[in-house]
Amino acid sequence: MRYNALSILKQGLTGNKGWTPVWREPDPKPEYDIVIIGGGGHGLATAYYLSNKFGIRNIAVVEKGWIGSGNVGRNTTLIRSNYLLEGNQPFYELSMKLWEGLEQDFNYNAMVSQRGILNLYHSDSQRDAYARRGNAMHLTGSGGVLLDEAQIREKCPYLDYDNARFPIKGALWQPRGGSVRHDAVAWGFARGADMQGVDILQNCEATGFQIEDGTCKGVETSRGLIRAKKIAVCVAGSSGRVMSMAGMRLPIESHVLQAFVSEGLKPVLPGVITFGAGHFYVSQSDKGGLVFGGDIDGYNTYAQRGNLPVVEDVTEGGMALMPMIGRARLLRMWGGLMDMSMDGSPFIDRTHIDGLYFNGGWCYGGFKATPASGFCYAHLLANDAPHPVATKLRLDRFRRGAPIDEKGAGPQPNLH
Amino acid sequence: MIINHPLLGPRDAAEFVYLGDANLINRPEGLGDNAEDAMYDHVYLRDNPAGIHRELWYHEQGDRSWLVVTRNTLTHEVTSVELARDVARSMGRSR
Structure with missing residues (x-):
């Protein structure tokens, strides 16, 4: 069923009894062309683009829980394309362009809201760094405006401009940045893939790979062995485990x-x-809640929950930036698992095992990348060649001495 | 998290800086036959287990000792804490 104003009107007049589930719950077939492990944003986007843009429809997505139960439901929903380096910026700009056309493309309301992102600077050197970053953004047509203090005061009069230690001097503004309704992204991609015949297999955990003579022939799951020509892993947060x-x-x-x-x-x-x-960033959801976050906790964990020192650090950042936030009560807090890579940048690549592909290492920037990650992964799976904007996101880049290190922090995952 | 320092007793993890897998103390020989592969492996690749993990913590806001902490990455439970120096010596190193 296509969603449009007419269908809402019709359903409204007939008691809303005609709405149907937006994806099927099929049983696994014994064999597919491609099996995607991970029914999160990236896995579902990959299935969507493979089936809608690359003409491959004999696909299954296996998900150990329910779709969207991982990071796509646990992030702060921000989108932006304000990176610096050549290996990243064109990729994130592709993602932004896909976000901009996404709702029309997959006929689902993902509430893409481009209200802009302000990266504040507090010193001369930081202004120079943002001017440089803004120039890098212009190279990909991403837009970027350097604002001075007066211009920000107009937008946000409540910030602590005259803080003695960190006065606000200006900002790099990307008007196209914003936020998206994160669950709807997973649901929209799932629906769009399902409509093309992709089998979405929930409660189907991958438990092993069937690898023969250096070729991956299938994946063992809690619902039996599923054979496939290509196995695409897309489980950021649990990449190490899988x-x-x-x-x-x-x-x-x-x-x-x-x-x-x-x-x-x-x-x-x-x-x-x-x-x-x-490290503090904040936005406001459509329901009105202030959604904010800061640094990762900094130690290896699969626990999906953090500790109090980081809670203190994040709220201190919030109080330093906008003291009025202290009057708001905290409603909820949660933790999500991040694939922290050695340079802070992701991977979309084949592995040394034929037929086994890997997408991961998204650090804490995976949500904004969802459509481009799916598109580039689909391109790689369909053509066995990386998409032009993802040629540098390779697994062997450290061995070649070609990391994509936005922060220049070196191979120390908790510093990215 | 509380880290039970072998010399100082229970200390808040916030006093420490986290480095990573305890295997980082076994730096490979830089001029060996297989040095390039071994160094790549040492610097960039990780086991990243879900469960028991031995890892290096540095007591920056304390006595500045390096510790090897054995911790469960699924529950955050710390099961043992040793001085990294003792761990290295037990493997036959001079320091």
């Missing part, structure tokens, strides 16, 4: 990132604001 079943060690550590949401407030934030003197 790839160890294929005997692979990765340039990745799993860490936890905590996020927070306040009680619902009237509209107060114009878009996304990031603090330049500490």
